Amino acid sequence: MSEVSKIPVTVLTGYLGAGKTTLLNRILSENHGKKYAVIVNEFGEIGIDNDLIIGADEEVFEMNNGCICCTVRGDLVRIMGGLMKRKGKFDAIIVETTGLADPAPVAQTFFVDEDVQRNARLDAVVTVADAKWLSDRLKDAPEAKNQIAFADVIVLNKTDLVTKPELVEVEARIRGINPYARLHRAERCKVALSDVLERGAFDLDRILDLEPEFLEAGDDHDHDHDHHHHDGHDHDHGHGLKHYHDEEMQSLALKTDKPLDPTKFMPWLQNLVATEGQKILRSKGILAFTGDDDRYVFQGVHMMLEGDHQRKWKDGEPRESRLVFIGRELPEDDIRAGFESCITT
Amino acid sequence: MSSFEPGSEQASIASVTDRVRPIVIGAPVTSVHFLGDRAAFVGAEEHVSIADEKGEISKVEVLAGGILCAASDDERIVMGGDNGKLVALDARGSVTELALDPKRRWIDNVALHPDGAYAWSVGKTAHVRGGKGEEKSLEVPSTVGGLAFAPKGLRLAIAHYNGVTLWFPNMAATAEFLAWAGSHLAVSFSPDNKFLVTAMHEPALHGWRLADNRHMRMSGYPGRVKSMSWSVGGKFLATSGADTVIMWPFASKDGPMGKEPAMFAPLQARVTAVACHPKQDVLAAGYGDGTVLMVRLEDGAEILVRRNGTAPVASLAWNAKGSLLAFADEDGGAGLLAL
Numbered sequence: 001m002s003e004v005s006k007i008p009v010t011v012l013t014g015y016l017g018a019g020k021t022t023l024l025n026r027i028l029s030e031n032h033g034k035k036y037a038v039i040v041n042e043f044g045e046i047g048i049d050n051d052l053i054i055g056a057d058e059e060v061f062e063m064n065n066g067c068i069c070c071t072v073r074g075d076l077v078r079i080m081g082g083l084m085k086r087k088g089k090f091d092a093i094i095v096e097t098t099g100l101a102d103p104a105p106v107a108q109t110f111f112v113d114e115d116v117q118r119n120a121r122l123d124a125v126v127t128v129a130d131a132k133w134l135s136d137r138l139k140d141a142p143e144a145k146n147q148i149a150f151a152d153v154i155v156l157n158k159t160d161l162v163t164k165p166e167l168v169e170v171e172a173r174i175r176g177i178n179p180y181a182r183l184h185r186a187e188r189c190k191v192a193l194s195d196v197l198e199r200g201a202f203d204l205d206r207i208l209d210l211e212p213e214f215l216e217a218g219d220d221h222d223h224d225h226d227h228h229h230h231d232g233h234d235h236d237h238g239h240g241l242k243h244y245h246d247e248e249m250q251s252l253a254l255k256t257d258k259p260l261d262p263t264k265f266m267p268w269l270q271n272l273v274a275t276e277g278q279k280i281l282r283s284k285g286i287l288a289f290t291g292d293d294d295r296y297v298f299q300g301v302h303m304m305l306e307g308d309h310q311r312k313w314k315d316g317e318p319r320e321s322r323l324v325f326i327g328r329e330l331p332e333d334d335i336r337a338g339f340e341s342c343i344t345t
Numbered sequence: 346m347s348s349f350e351p352g353s354e355q356a357s358i359a360s361v362t363d364r365v366r367p368i369v370i371g372a373p374v375t376s377v378h379f380l381g382d383r384a385a386f387v388g389a390e391e392h393v394s395i396a397d398e399k400g401e402i403s404k405v406e407v408l409a410g411g412i413l414c415a416a417s418d419d420e421r422i423v424m425g426g427d428n429g430k431l432v433a434l435d436a437r438g439s440v441t442e443l444a445l446d447p448k449r450r451w452i453d454n455v456a457l458h459p460d461g462a463y464a465w466s467v468g469k470t471a472h473v474r475g476g477k478g479e480e481k482s483l484e485v486p487s488t489v490g491g492l493a494f495a496p497k498g499l500r501l502a503i504a505h506y507n508g509v510t511l512w513f514p515n516m517a518a519t520a521e522f523l524a525w526a527g528s529h530l531a532v533s534f535s536p537d538n539k540f541l542v543t544a545m546h547e548p549a550l551h552g553w554r555l556a557d558n559r560h561m562r563m564s565g566y567p568g569r570v571k572s573m574s575w576s577v578g579g580k581f582l583a584t585s586g587a588d589t590v591i592m593w594p595f596a597s598k599d600g601p602m603g604k605e606p607a608m609f610a611p612l613q614a615r616v617t618a619v620a621c622h623p624k625q626d627v628l629a630a631g632y633g634d635g636t637v638l639m640v641r642l643e644d645g646a647e648i649l650v651r652r653n654g655t656a657p658v659a660s661l662a663w664n665a666k667g668s669l670l671a672f673a674d675e676d677g678g679a680g681l682l683a684l
Binding site: 054055057059061062063064072074075077078079082083084085086087113114115 | 373375389390410411412413427448450451453468469487488490506526527528545546547549568569
């Protein structure tokens with residue numbers, strides 16, 4: 001089954017009270033002409049007859065492969081199997097997690113389980129965050145931090161309940177953890193559905209967004225800027241905004257314009273995720289290998305990686321390799337040194 | 346049964362493809378059963394199509410929704426749906442509602458007992474209704490992955506995460522727990538009641554010798570095992586999941602412990618469904634490319650029942666006498682072979 005015909009799955013996370021159910025109800029009640037199968041934890045909170053609503057148990061199973069962070073959602077494997085019997089009755093799937101859930105087992109289910117992988121593709125992890133309380137939760141709730149670190153899209157909700165300086169503060173805290181997610185400010189989860197659905201964030205063909213999304217004043221719905229302006233502003237937060245460095249959770253960006261040696265790079269990357277995978281929540285990369293005219297792209301969740309040749313490098317396109325890791329207590333110096341040693345000299 | 350005697354001079358594989366009566370179901374099929382001498386093709390949703398030997402089809406609506414599980418015993422097929430209903434279809438084509446989950450949750454698994462009792466599961470709870478209509482329930486630690494009745498007595502095996510719970514619904518004693526790390530899905534007792542085998546979420550089987558609960562690990566599959574079938578007398582357990590039929594030996598008291606499995610009918614495609622003949626040492630195997638073969642266990646001789654080139658074979662079944670073989674693929678292409 002081709003990637004296109006696989007059913008897209010959006011994972012909806014967010015700490016308790018952030019507004020997940022509000023966003024879900026908004027998605028389901030809007031007139032978009034699509035049908036969703038929605039996997040929820042509590043029946044009864046959403047009341048739409050038109051769609052398939054399935055209750056889940058959030059059972060996290062360890063895989064018997066000797067890798068302790070390789071966990072999957074057992075109930076999701078079962079539910080996906082059942083849903084595939086009703087193919088054609090819905091266009092997309094939304095998985096709502098509980099407020100305390102780690103998004104990794106959900107995402108890993110789509111990497112590990114061959115049946116799930118055959119029929120569905122992970123589209124994006126969307127995290128709803130509470131503008132008023134997120135800064136506090138980032139201090140006392142590791143789950144909230146995980147959800148921000150893992151996100152492809154962050155809906156910063158309840159912005160009407162905070163002052164402008166508070167908003168700037170919470171956005172800076174989010175960027176300190178995850179500078180790569182799309183961030184949308186919202187009141188009562190009012191965001192354009194196209195901003196949260198059909199994002200293709202896990203689609204290897206669309207791994208383009210490796211530039212940090214810097215905040216610009218009033219940057220609410222400005223995301224069609226292209227990505228050819230990445231010279232010279234690597235970590236230059238020159239917008240007069242606060243910048244926080246989260247003590248525990250960081251992102252690490254690596255870049256080189258010299259080609260990488262694939263015989264060194266691939267073993268290094270595989271060894272890195274095998275040994276440090278528990279710390280690495282997400283990884284992504286666009287790679288230029290020595291003697292290879294194709295761009296190679298990869299992405300990963302903890303210890304799981306997938307990668308492929310994406311397309312030919314275009315004429316005039318800088319053959320640059322870029323990698324991003326988001327994780328906790330990343331051994332930054334080791335990762336940098338390891339990466340440097342893979343550069344063809 | 347002359348069809349199992351291909352001429353020894355034949356260089357290419359013997360074929361009975363021209364004797365198969367093609368049946369068009371027109372919708373995805375998930376499992377195949379027999380009600381007497383009529384083949385029943387259970388759809389992915391709503392319908393069961395019943396075909397007689399002449400290929401005449403009658404379509405019966407059994408559930409308004411997805412059909413998540415089915416088990417049969419020659420006289421009826423019991424099915425669970427995603428609308429929370431458990432229904433039975435009998436040979437006359439009439440549908441009876443057996444149970445309704447009050448919250449309309451999915452009925453994930455079903456099993457039948459020869460004396461008329463049946464079991465089903467909803468989430469973590471397994472239910473048993475005995476021949477006299479009394480109902481008992483047991484909650485296990487995680488969602489039920491599979492159910493099976495023991496061949497003797499009213500004893501139910503409930504597979505779940507990290508093991509199997511063995512339960513005598515009519516006895517006060519606490520249920521026995523067989524532990525093994527991982528997610529256990531399908532579960533099956535050997536016909537002699539000496540072994541219990543589960544198909545795991547990983548591409549492996551796990552087994553227990555019930556006399557002493559000794560473990561048996563059966564691994565090496567490239568894909569998850571979704572179809573298991575005991576050969577006549579329980580000598581072998583035939584399994585899908587590889588590009589040959591993997592047959593684990595269970596004839597001795599140690600079962601497959603320390604033994605290699607036999608491998609039959611290798612093709613360039615994954616085996617997706619297996620069904621052992623009820624009376625003879627013959628099995629039918631379906632493949633991911635649509636091929637169906639019959640294999641004689643004595644010498645591995647193969648007979649082609651259906652050529653490749655369709656959707657994966659979803660299921661195969663023999664009637665109780667062993668005179669009819671039915672199969673169907675995931676797109677609803679099906680066939681019936683009279684031997």
